Amino acid sequence: MKERYSGPPKIFIRFFKWFCDPRLHKYLEGDLFEIFEVIKKNEGLRRARWRFTWEILKLFRTGIIRSSNNYRLNHSSMIKNYFKMAFRSISKNGVQTATNIFGISVGVAVVILIVQYTSFEFSFDDFHSKRNEIYRVDSNIVEADVVMSRSKSSGYMLGPTLVEQVPGITTFLRVHPLESGAVVTYVGQGGKSKQQFFEERDVIRFVDQSFFQLFDFKLKEGNRSTLLTEPNSVVITESIQAKYMGSIEEPVGEFIKIDGGRYPGTFKVSGVLEDLT
Amino acid sequence: MGKYHLGEFEEIVLLTVGILYGDAYGVSIKNEIEEKLNRKVSVGALQSALKRLEEKGYLTSKEGESTSERGGRPKLYFTLTRSGRDAIEYARELRNQLYSRIPKVALDLKLIEI
Numbered sequence: 024m025k026e027r028y029s030g031p032p033k034i035f036i037r038f039f040k041w042f043c044d045p046r047l048h049k050y051l052e053g054d055l056f057e058i059f060e061v062i063k064k065n066e067g068l069r070r071a072r073w074r075f076t077w078e079i080l081k082l083f084r085t086g087i088i089r090s091s092n093n094y095r096l097n098h099s100s101m102i103k104n105y106f107k108m109a110f111r112s113i114s115k116n117g118v119q120t121a122t123n124i125f126g127i128s129v130g131v132a133v134v135i136l137i138v139q140y141t142s143f144e145f146s147f148d149d150f151h152s153k154r155n156e157i158y159r160v161d162s163n164i165v166e167a168d169v170v171m172s173r174s175k176s177s178g179y180m181l182g183p184t185l186v187e188q189v190p191g192i193t194t195f196l197r198v199h200p201l202e203s204g205a206v207v208t209y210v211g212q213g214g215k216s217k218q219q220f221f222e223e224r225d226v227i228r229f230v231d232q233s234f235f236q237l238f239d240f241k242l243k244e245g246n247r248s249t250l251l252t253e254p255n256s257v258v259i260t261e262s263i264q265a266k267y268m269g270s271i272e273e274p275v276g277e278f279i280k281i282d283g284g285r286y287p288g289t290f291k292v293s294g295v296l297e298d299l300t
Numbered sequence: 301m302g303k304y305h306l307g308e309f310e311e312i313v314l315l316t317v318g319i320l321y322g323d324a325y326g327v328s329i330k331n332e333i334e335e336k337l338n339r340k341v342s343v344g345a346l347q348s349a350l351k352r353l354e355e356k357g358y359l360t361s362k363e364g365e366s367t368s369e370r371g372g373r374p375k376l377y378f379t380l381t382r383s384g385r386d387a388i389e390y391a392r393e394l395r396n397q398l399y400s401r402i403p404k405v406a407l408d409l410k411l412i413e414i
Contacts (some may be wrong), residue, residue: 047347048369049373049374050325050374050375051326051343051375052327052371053326053370053375054325054326054327054345055364056369056371056373057370058327059329059331078342078343078344081343081344081345082343082344082347083344083345084348086347086348086352087344087347087348100384184366242414
């Protein structure tokens with residue numbers, strides 16, 4: 024038969040080896056074993072084991088527990104030194120520091136402005152597939168070789184003339200905003216349904232047929248190839264449809280009347296666009 | 301506290317290492333303190349004190365022989381250094397100085413009270 028194990032509890036020997044600083048471990052373990060043997064002789068195994076366990080638990084403290092990294096470097100004092108040096112040189116060279124801080128503030132502010140501006144400019148209208156081929160033609164009013172003013176508009180005949188005479192220009196699109204505003208009335212198909220009218224400002228544009236060849240606004244109702252092909256037809260957005268007609272089954276073919284502006288009349292709805300989000 | 305700073309327990313450990321001259325290692329220091337001063341000493345507390353004293357330069361340690369009752373583990377022997385001795389002497393002198401400045405009357409009164 025095997026002799027029964029009569030040493031200290033093995034699991035705590037292992038536990039101690041695990042947490043103890045390896046430089047101290049062998050001496051401390053020796054001390055613990057020696058104490059264990061003495062108590063075992065005087066007071067018995069049970070008591071010795073209990074005291075052994077208790078001592079190990081009390082050894083679980085800073086200074087004896089091993090550090091997780093034996094090559095710990097003292098970064099904090101280096102960084103403290105940086106701050107100290109910075110503070111000293113700041114207080115020594117007042118004017119220079121003020122100039123530096125002013126300069127970097129202006130620089131950072133300008134960078135933020137530039138980033139904001141450009142990111143805004145790139146943030147919209149980027150779903151049009153032909154966006155790299157579309158240009159707006161502006162005009163400069165020049166008097167005696169001096170640009171007197173700049174304008175986003177130009178004459179009606181510029182578009183057709185450019186397509187005719189300049190190679191590389193394939194299509195033109197003229198957009199005429201109804202800046203003065205107009206009263207818009209929903210007259211229904213036969214002009215008999217309940218009339219809804221509102222004053223509209225700055226939402227009405229007269230455009231050439233090529234509008235939907237150039238731009239990819241998403242269509243909700245209607246056929247893309249027949250939008251704006253007939254004279255006196257109009258394309259409206261979802262929210263305008265909801266405003267005038269409510270939730271109507273078949274908005275295409277309905278009529279709205281525009282009173283005011285340069286070209287008043289009754290227009291046939293040929294399509295409904297999705298609202299831009 | 302001046303040049304030398306010693307805690308109460310540190311001072312006892314330092315003195316005991318001096319007493320056990322040449323035979324001061326963990327268990328013997330612990331036994332000595334427990335016997336002579338009649339107080340419990342845990343291995344952990346003693347180890348921390350020894351480590352602190354060694355860091356302050358009052359003690360040096362040396363690996364000794366290993367015996368079978370220690371599971372084959374070596375002993376770590378401690379000896380006083382020069383500055384350790386100075387620290388003990390400084391502490392003692394400080395106490396004596398303070399003691400000598402207590403007026404006799406105060407001590408007499410205390411005796412009567414008991």
